[in-house]
Amino acid sequence: MDKFTRKTSFEQWFSPINRPLFDDLVKTHQLNHYTKKLYMASFMKLLLYAQLHETESLRALSDAVFLEELQRATGLESISFSQLGRRINTIPTEFFQTIFLDLVAQIHRKTNFQTRRKVTTPLKIIDSSTLPLNLTNHKWAEFRKTKSGVKLHLRLVFMEKGLSYPDKAVLTNANEHDRGQLEVFVDDKECMYVFDRGYLDYRRFDQMTEDGYFFVTRLRKNAVVRVLESFSLPEDSPVFSDEMVVIGTPQNRSENVFRLLKLQDTKGNELHLLTNRFDIDADEIAEIYQSRWAIELFFKWMKQHLNIKKFFGHSEQAVHNQVYVAMIVYCLNVLAQLNTNSERSYLQISRYLKASLWKSAHIWLRKIEGNSVP
Structure with missing residues (x-):
């Protein structure tokens, strides 16, 4: 990472998001058509901010826009929670999924995944976790008489020194059996699968x-x-x-x-x-x-430190979008660690980021690199 940047820590953190790809996706899905205020670039920043601060509702996110620094970052002076709600419910999940997969590809390159697997056999761990939903608001996800939920089926790459990151995900209703997902996740003969x-x-x-x-x-x-x-x-x-x-x-x-x-x-x-x-x-x-325990720790980390306990929208699309944004945040933390050769945990990186969100990026970078700031 460039240590001598005028970017804020927030801007530096999400800079791995490929802007040309982002713009192409916006154009392909016509996401800024007929938009007068809440453009996708601004909305994406709000969603990332909401994940970092574990914002529990769109109303709370709407109120957060009164923060002067967030206004400068998003170019918004205010936004209603109803506008945010319409956005999260209408964006195709493919948009966030493609950004997630691009970040995974960057992590592959940073870890020399293609080269290393010729020397050692990387592990890919497969498992799932159920995310409970409110039955009243999410009847489409009912799997018991009194419960609703979605199931996140995940494949986690596990490499040496405890490095792990998700590289493929499938979201289904909670009543979907795990067994049917093996065919989806097993696609690389150079790896060892654990489940x-x-x-x-x-x-x-x-x-x-x-x-x-x-x-x-x-x-x-x-x-x-x-x-x-x-x-x-x-x-x-x-x-x-x-x-x-x-x-x-x-x-x-x-x-x-x-x-x-x-x-x-x-x-x-x-x-x-x-x-x-x-x-x-x-x-x-x-x-x-x-090593299968690594995926249990991943699910635990996501549920404790990312916003996938309370969902902003009631539709299936809105729920899936929020889960993918959470995984994008996780990948951004992985890239922050890799780009700085940091020995800090993802939780420490995230905490230092929140503490220096609107400060100059070099302050955050030096902190996660382990250097003191003069």
């Missing part, structure tokens, strides 16, 4: 194996297993069983052989791990599965 029991599908496991995709997942303890061969283990290994198996009943049995590992987690619970990798140590397989 939990919700994705168990023996036929899909066979297909992945035949197509050359590698995975580690958790098998239910009551699964029918036929052991073909047992492998020896080092005495100090946390894994106490390593076997070649066929899974399923005679009527619904896998066509390929798999590897079944049994071990205890940190709480003393027995885990049964299934994989189609036979060329790496059992301990490494166990360690790979433990």
Whole structure:
């Protein structure tokens, strides 16, 4: 990042958003047509500001525009919450999704993802999390008599030094089963996929194996297993069983052989791990599965520090838009860390940003780089 910039910290933070791409999307979707005041550039800044400050309603966001610095940043002196509401409900989700994917591509380049994966096998972790909604306002998302919700299906790239970031997302109603998403998320043979029991599908496991995709997942303890061969283990290994198996009943049995590992987690619970990798140590397989915790931490971080608990709009489009804006914010924090080679956590980066939002960008940059400001 340019340390000697006249930009505010806020402007510097969102500068990775590709402006030519942004303008092309606005033009393609005709988002500024018949607009007299709330242009997309201004609206995008308001949505990013709302995520940073966890603004809970469009009325509160409308009131925030009285802040002089926010007026200068957006070019707005005031805006009604009804205008904000119309905007969030009418913008196609593809607009925010494309911006999100462009930021992911930037992170790929910054982390040398394409080059590194030739040396090591990056992990891609697949999981989902349900975001509850108010049943009265979101009847389109009803999945129980008393509940509404959407489910965020996510693929997280996990690399060394704890770096992780989302690179693909699908939003569905909460009653959508996880298992059907494997076909969407498994598309790169140079990676290792990690997922939990919700994705168990023996036929899909066979297909992945035949197509050359590698995975580690958790098998239910009551699964029918036929052991073909047992492998020896080092005495100090946390894994106490390593076997070649066929899974399923005679009527619904896998066509390929798999590897079944049994071990205890940190709480003393027995885990049964299934994989189609036979060329790496059992301990490494166990360690790979433990990395699945990174996606749990991601969901926890989003729900605690981004605004996806209360939604600005009632339509499906408005809800999906807000979730994508939240993921855009997360990616901007990842890029801030990468661009400054910072060892600060995403939470620290976000906190320092809020504290210096309207100050010169170099103050924020030096802080997250770990340098003191004179």
